[in-house]
Amino acid sequence: MRIHFLQLQTHGDDRGALIALEQGKNIPFDIKRVYYMFNTGHGVRRGFHAHKALKQVAIAVRGSCRFLLDDGQEKIDILLDNPSQGLLIESFVWREIYDFSEECVLMVLADKLYDESDYIRDYSEFKAQVS
Numbered sequence: 001m002r003i004h005f006l007q008l009q010t011h012g013d014d015r016g017a018l019i020a021l022e023q024g025k026n027i028p029f030d031i032k033r034v035y036y037m038f039n040t041g042h043g044v045r046r047g048f049h050a051h052k053a054l055k056q057v058a059i060a061v062r063g064s065c066r067f068l069l070d071d072g073q074e075k076i077d078i079l080l081d082n083p084s085q086g087l088l089i090e091s092f093v094w095r096e097i098y099d100f101s102e103e104c105v106l107m108v109l110a111d112k113l114y115d116e117s118d119y120i121r122d123y124s125e126f127k128a129q130v131s
């Protein structure tokens with residue numbers, strides 16, 4: 001599976017906690033784009049795509065959600081519920097994101113600007129490309 005977990009160092013003291021994200025240091029690419037999902041409705045399932053080249057790191061900065069990840073060979077289900085855990089997803093991994101908790105803020109860092117032509121949104125096309 002073309003995914004990795006990144007353990008992000010937390011700087012904590014009696015005031016609370018702080019995590020810094022730095023390209024080429026704890027984020028293993030140059031960060032070109034950051035987006036975040038919030039106010040996700042109950043029961044919503046989103047994603048349903050893979051990327052041809054894009055690399056991303058997803059962090060549940062608040063709350064939790066689940067990822068179903070599929071590289072064409074195997075499927076794994078991951079709970080993201082910790083702001084100090086990053087999920088690195090490489091190219092050609094189909095993802096579906098679901099079970100968003102009400103307060104979930106899911107932040108995603110990406111190594112490229114938004115480009116619809118990098119998306120594979122059809123599952124059978126994805127399966128054909130990874131086989």
Ligand code: TYD
Nearest residue numbers: 033034035045046047048049097113114115
């Ligand atoms: P969409 O691709 O449907 O989200 P997901 O597949 O993760 O469920 O994106 C929702 C909308 O936001 C869609 O109109 C495209 C737009 N969008 C951007 O403009 N820039 C971005 O970086 C992303 C991720 C989406």
